[in-house]
Every structure is written in structure tokens, then in C-alpha cells.
Amino acid sequence: MGYPHKPHPKETVVLSKHFGEADARTYKGWVKRGGYEMLAQALTLEPARVIDVVKESGLRGRGGAGFPTGLKWSFMPKEKKKPHYLCVNADESEPGTFKDREIMRWTPHALLEGAAIAAHAIQAEVAYIYIRGEFTEPWAVMERAVAEATAAGVFGAIKLYLHRGAGAYICGEETALMNSIEGKRGNPRIKPPFPAAAGVFGMPTTINNVETLAAVPLILKKGAAWYKGLSLSSPKSTGTKLFSVCGHVQQPGNYEVTMGFPLKDLLYDLCGGIRPGRTLKACIPGGSSVPILNREETESCLLDYEGVVEKGSMLGSGGVIVFDDSTDMVYQIMRLARFYAHESCAQCTQCREGTAWTTKILERILAGQGKTADLDLLLDLADNMTGKTICVLSDSCAAPVVSGIKKFKQEFEDYIAGRRKPVMVA
């Protein structure tokens, strides 16, 4: 859905409050809305004090892993012996996810303020904001915002620079992103060393997602207790979260709700339900890298880190992909596998070969040339692709395959047994 649009009464509009207000994109407009007050205040505080507030708030990384943000910041060396860096991950490329794009398009200064506060907290003098190459509009908005805010001198000694990606999903992986900034191929690095010890340019580095950082000024402004109170369920999941909903719903778009919000309400109330005449078949709740939920699991799922795990999937990036009963699940799982095969950096054998063969086998099944043993073969491949590589791209390819075969086995078997018309895959 485009902006401006009126938020649904069930939304809790915090991060997205100013979406759609063209004036909020400008430095003056942002200051008028109370912007940069918290940065000015944070710069007078001890870094450790800022970290404490964020720790207390329970804020967890919104990029997918859900790691506690304050804790991550506290891993940085207290005593500064080398330059420290902050990297902002704006390489949003996870299929189903388009929330960071909206933050950068409408409230670029919220991100810049959060990034500068984070840089102060980890004692970094330079922050690189890594924006995927395809995001031309967010880039233009961000470029102007950086220029305006830098000219106004709000960042003090901290320097913020934009760095443009060039088409590689894997660069959203933190160590690949650092390699890409260094002018290298975006291959993920073996950990340890972790970024807080040796990150970009070999220096202590913290990497945070756009949505995570955009929440930081608000946490400082309204307090950790306020943020913690924004939860309908688990005390381990706090605050609001932007959910990007796409696929077969009547009103796709970004919706901001508090943690613990029922997925059912998100789909049927906020998004206006499934397309007319159709019913829900399946849903991927956290970007394409997490297991697929069937209808029952979807309709009983609570949207927080623990709630989605309870249903056998993950909250991930909050990219919700909705499939109605017209969907050919085998075909869509093949499309997802093809995505990972295309995006594999190819340095680990299990991933390079696994993603490619998974795609080929799925294409063979779709073409009506599958064998009964193919399903076991796919599961065996998936097992070899899980937990055995440098990064989790290969695990991410296995997730929809394993959950898809488990929950929609009949559809695979129909193709194999010739009960379904073969699909020629382009």
C-alpha cells in the first residue's frame, strides 16, 4: 500500500508515525518533529549509559536473528585501542521484506539519528550505511538527508557515509557486507573472529539493521520501560515491529504492531483478508528463509520471537508472504530454491551444489519426471545443507524445502505420480 494512508486502529504507530509526510524527510522537518534531540543528549552521556538503556529496553535485532542490541553493543572493546566502526545493514533483500526501504524513504533522519547514537555508544567515529544497489529512491533520499544533517553539524565528530551495493543478496550477511565495503567479493567470513573483535578493515565493528537503529532515538526519548511495555506476550520480545505483508492479501503493505500481535489479525483485519473467493493455504512469516506455516499454524500464531518459534518457524525479518489456495506450492518452493541457487556465493560446497541440485530436482518433479525417491533425496540434501556452511544461506534454502515437503507432501506426490499436469519451467 502506498503512502500516505491512515493506520489501522489496531496498529501501534511508532516507527511509521511519519510515513507519508514529505516534510519529515527534510532536516528542518525532522527537527520540527523533535528529531536529533536525543542524539544531542546521548552525545553528552557516557557510552556505557546509552548501552544500558538499550539493554534494559529489550530491543532485539530486526534484521532477522533477533540478537539483543544492547548486548551486541557491549561486546565492543571498552578501552579503545583501534578505530571502531558501525555498519548499518540496509541491504534489505530477503524475499517478502520491504520495511527498511520504507524507513529510508520516509524517515531517513530517524535512521541517521539512531546510527549516530549507536556510533557514540560503541565509540565509533565512522558509520557506513550499506544500501542495496537496486534501492535508487531510498538512496537519493538518504543522500540528501546525510548531506543536510552533516551540514547542520548534528553528528559531532561522527562521520556517516553511504555505500552502495551492486546486486548480491549475500551482502546482507554481516561479514559479507564488511567484505563488500572493503572492495572485495561478498563472501561471508568464517567466525570467529566476530565483528566486535575484527570486523570491517580488521577493526572492532558492530552491524545493525535499519529498523533496529530507527527505534533507538525513541527508546532514549520515552524510556526503556515504555518500550518494554509495548508487548502483548513474551517479556523477551519487546517494542513494535514493522511487518511487510505481500502475496495474496487484499491490502499488502507495511504494518506496525506490538510484539505478540496475532498473525491472524494482521492478515484478516489489517490486510483486509485473502483475495476475494480464496482461502489461506500457507504463510511464510519471517522472510523466505524461514519454514513455511500451514493454515492452522498461521491462524494460531503470535508475532513475537518465541511465538513464531512455537509454531515451528521464525520471526526473521518480519516479511510475511501469504499464499492462497490457488498456489502451486511445489512451483513456489522451486522459485525460492532458485533464488538461493542464484544468490549463493559458492564458496561452500554444500551450498553451491546443494542449492543448485535442490532447484534441479524440483524442476524435474514439476516437469513430471520426478521419482518417488526424489523427496527423500531432497530431504537428505537439505540435511547436508543445514548447519554445515560458513553462513546460513544454505540453511535458508533448506527451510522452505523441508517444511514444504512435510506440510504439502501430497502436491509433490501428485506431480511424481502423474496426477498433475507437468509444468515446463523456464
Added chain:
Amino acid sequence: MSVSPHPIPQPGTEEYQPVFAGPTLEQLSEILKRYPTKQAALLPALWLVQAARGWISDRNMAEVGEVLGLTAAYVKGVVTFYTMYHQHPVGRHFVQVCTTSPCNICGAEAVVKALLDATGAKELGATSPDGKWTVIEVECLGACGFATPVLVNDDFIESVTPDGVPDLVKRYK
């Protein structure tokens, strides 16, 4: 997915005109100030080359290497990793259509077909005979709620449908 061969530019007899001269060199000097190493300016430098020449030739890669103190082979290794750098000439209007699952279920394949027809490019990756259009399928453009997103050069266009394609194509000369 088949990619038809592109015209291979014949080695010219004229002298190579460096990309990094005048204002472009000044731009690069500004970029170099942001990083502790010269190598880190590689991705931005390649973007400057592509903006100036439309694509990145082997000779351009060698020049980037010379400017940043890297070998031509190293630069090529990086160029080939990233899908947005063109290693051969493309049409004046370069069209990227998202066909990953969320867009796929909303009809992206029909949008691709309509674009191939309306532009005259006919085949994915090929350039139309008038040199104006190249259309490719890409994986997730990060605008899944606005299916189908299409990038025409730097113009990010949301919610494209097959019916809207002829008008979209007319907007570009």
C-alpha cells in the same frame, strides 16, 4: 533462461579515453576520503565507470585497477561477483523485473512477457534491434508488497501489471 550473444565491440584503433579524468576523478578523490584503504573505493569506482560508459569493459577494469592499486584480474573478480555491473553493452533502457516467489504469485511472469513484447527485446538478456531495450529477470527487488516492481535504469516503478506495460514503455524514448 537463455541469453543471446551480445555484439562484441571490436578493438578500436582510437586511443583509450580514461574514465577517471576531470570531474569524475574529483568525485573519486572525494570518495577515497571516506575509507582507510584505496581498495574500499572499488565498488563506488565501478559505479562511476558504469555511469560514464554504460558498462564496464576489460579496459575499464584495468584502468580502475591502475587508479586504486589493484590488478585488473582482481577488479574483474569483483565485477563478476555483483550482478548489477554490466560486463557487456546493454540497451539504453535497462529493465529489471522481479520474479521471485512473492511477485511470481502476483503475476510477475506475465509482466516479463509483456515487457519482452512491448520493447521488442523478445528474449531475456537480449537487446532490442534498435538498441533501446534490454530486459532481464532479477531476484527480489525488495518491494514485494508492490508487485510487480520494475527498475528501468534508475527509475523504480511499483505495481506494474501486464496491461500497464505499453504505457510504461512509451514513457521512455
